[in-house]
Amino acid sequence: MIDRDQVVHVARLARLELGEDEVGALAEELSSILDHVDRLLAVDTDGVEPTTHVVPLENVLRDDVPGEELTPEQALAPAPSVEDGAFLVPSPKTEG
Amino acid sequence: MAGEPLGMLSACATGEAIGSGELDGAECLAFWAERAGDETLNAYLWTGPDDGGQRIAGAPVAVKDIFCTEGLPTTAGSRILDGYAPPFDATAVTRLRAAGLPVLGKTNMDEFAMGSSNENSAYGPVLNPWDRTRVPGGSSGGSAAAVAAGAAPWALGTDTGGSIRQPAALCGIVGLKPTYGAVSRFGMIAFASSLDQCGTFGHSVADAAELLSVVEGLDPRDSTSTGIPGGLSRPTASDLEGITVGVPRNFLEVGVEQGVADRFAEALKTVERLGGTIRDIELPHAELGISAYYVIAPAEASTNLSRYDGVRYGLRVPADDLVEMYERTRGEGFGPEVKRRIMLGTYALSSGYYDQYYGTAQKVRTLIVRDFEAAFSEVDLIATPTTPGVAFELGAKTSDPWSMYLNDLFTVPMSLAGIPAISIPAGLAAPPEGGPQLPVGLQLAAPAFAEQALIESAHALEAAIGFDERPEGGGDS
Amino acid sequence: MTEGLPDDLEAVIGLEIHVQLSTETKMFCGCSLSFGDPPNTHTCPVCLAHPGVLPVPNRRAIEYAIQIALALGCEVAPRSIFHRKNYFYPDNPKAYQISQYDVPLASAGELANVRIHRAHLEEDAAKMVHIGESGRIQGSSGSLVDFNRAGTPLVEIVTEPDIRSASEAREWGQLLRETVRQLGVSDVNMEEGSLRCDANVSIRPRGSSELGTKTELKNMNSFRFLEKGITAELDRQAGLVASGERVVQETLHFDPGTGALHPLRSKEEAHDYRYLPEPDLVPLAPDSAMLEEARKSLPELPEAKAKRYRDELGIPEAPAELLSVRAELAGFLEAMLAAEPDLEPRVAANWLTGEFAAELRRKGDPDLSEVPVEAAALASLASMAQAKKISHGTAKDLLTRMVDDGIDPVAVVTEEDLGQLSDSSELEAIVEKVVEENPGPAEEVQAGNEKAIGALVGAVMKETGGRADGGEVNRILRQALGLG
């Protein structure tokens, strides 16, 4: 079960603005999905290693050699707001 | 060209004809560009073509809009990337260009590849060319529909839990998902990084395999890429002598439509007729695949999609405060299914829930991997229907997310295990509610990097099944 | 003894240090590292977190991190993985930082009796400038983001709370900085931010083994400020306890100008970083070749060097410590000892860290390469002084000329006949003459004002042209004046 308060909390973590109706719908939908997902909890996974990667690779590294860079114009071209060669954002009222 | 109309010529044959000078590359591109431009299924979000000013060596490729294309619109079906044109090409696209295969257009898709019906595109659903009231499957629905409708000779898609195989099945074409790592993910917009894999669509196994051989390969820009050791060559097998095909009967017991079950049973008979052996196998944890998948994929997606914050590119909804700007941009930029999955994934990773959800799901994933390892010690291939049912009506499953997710029941386990799988047409069947005949897909899966063996058997089966139906109107969509 | 804390309280301090590695390129992309270049001149789709891009780790950054781990006596994990640390902020382009979490590259080390909890690899954030009032966040009308720094490789070093005073924190921090500097893997420049230090500070009753509530002091840009900040915070905490209040866990920003500590505004929700294993990267498993390579490239590090200088060369504590953290001077010392086998290390070290260092300061602390003094020449000078062939005063004068004009001290001593007066009868005659010519001071001395002897010593030195040994002059003078 996931209630409206949890939906609001998680939406805050995910930086998603939700309408009132969305909060209600999500509480229901997520609860119903989690009911299905909860079948996993019945599985005996004692001593089972989690799988993060299906490819058994290690140490895939690159040499410390400069590659192609964007020009500042290219970097800034897709930005919604720009000032003085930098990306402009609204001021944070709180520290990140 | 033996009088064959260009639209019916296989992509492989088209390349050969251009190579031998029988066919002019520019003419071929113009032909397909017109087809793509005339298409009315909403399969394309952008049509060019974009020949990159390079030599044309083969049939042009419809590219799912999840691949970054330098200077060309790339939205992943999302409003949050409306107007975005990346400053670089995805590696798969670079490889197409290097092989002289122009980008024909960018195909519609479920937003950020999240969906099984293409109804989650911010740019409207794609229609199934067999029945315009039905879905083409998803998330690579635009690519599948374009190929099925004759609006593209072949196409690139991506498959995270079935997003190539399922729409291929619902549209009556071939969809090939290789081993995880076969194709570079660089420039392929991430949904769930440990599952996402580029794959191909074609009218034949040979076409799908040929296109895969162009894009596969190790890429220094993707640490998880390997390529397919030894590469791929054109399949030639005409029988299944010596091949054992495993069928996970228990797994297939629930919820398969009768028409699909019938075509699947016939396909297994065809396997035997070609000299292959059918053996029942167990995949005890496969049915848990969907549950594990709907934790792992949303969890990874929730962090992959955090970069869409209105700072560096894409949509920004202005606000005085930073947090408000983030929340409004993302609230307006993402559609309902993407929000649902971001919420689900964020919840599953949040403090106090990680072990319960993500940790457990990763362990169940291990059990699924082991199931396949055990099965492949006894059989060469595993066969299932690609989907439990044929194409469903637009809107039929949108109100119940889990019923939509069940479309991927048979395709998700292979994604979790990272193994290659292909869907080939197995014939037509009427939907349970009645109506016109619709395509049914047969899925074959193989051990990691056994792509060549997979396409050989699929090629032999394809010929024996002899499916040559095209949707009404064929290429004249 | 800690700064102003009452005797019944004890400071408990741990440090978190971020070291920027001086690789050519960023941690996960090929953009060049830069300091001070115009904004957004070193970016690419990867470090701007464009859709679909992927990180690939920089091999050299990993080598450097392993060197740091070994230098700090850490165990290098045979297999470690990267994690995503999720948080939204404009300086964090992916909205997750690639870092390490439950299995860091290195753990369980120790430097100068402070245990190292862990050392791990991660990537730096972009730089943000807040427009408006004095660059402070509040009241600004917007913020500018520069991604040049985004993705710079960092090693984060976390100590156990083993430090017991602000001054110890400063000294230990300096030792760590020198250790990393001598590895050659970072510029360790705190003002430019290539080394950044946070402190976790708490107090507890002396003798207690429990940990009190800690506060976190952020980003002090010199070790002097670190010491000041910790001192101020310890005072504040002691004051709270004295007035019966509690310390609350918070993050504080130290203003070196006013000496005040400002709480950074607390977040509206507690941090929930939602760590998850980074699916875009494969595990890091340093093999024996990588470890051997890193081990071979380690120089003798300050802690070991100071110990060797003390124990094996008999150099006193203070110069030994100083030399250990100034690699250039230590190199000079080794060259001096090689050039003059009879030169005592203790004498050489004293010249180097005393008079020579003072001369360098006079010159504005140039690089040794800019100073026209060879180690061998300084060794000759120190040897002549050690053998009393020249007086200390002569040696000092010669050193000044060596530093200014690059003279050869041995040649100049011969040319200018600066050899010390070794014939004591000659010195006795001069003393006799000086006493006769300065009856005033002589009487004062005899009347009990021993300080007046200085004037007589000065006069004798002047008479000898500085060639006499001060101690010897003193001895003969006192004899002549009947002071025995």
Ligand SMILES: [Mg+2]
């Ligand atoms: Mg850190």
Ligand SMILES: [Zn+2]
């Ligand atoms: Zn970069």
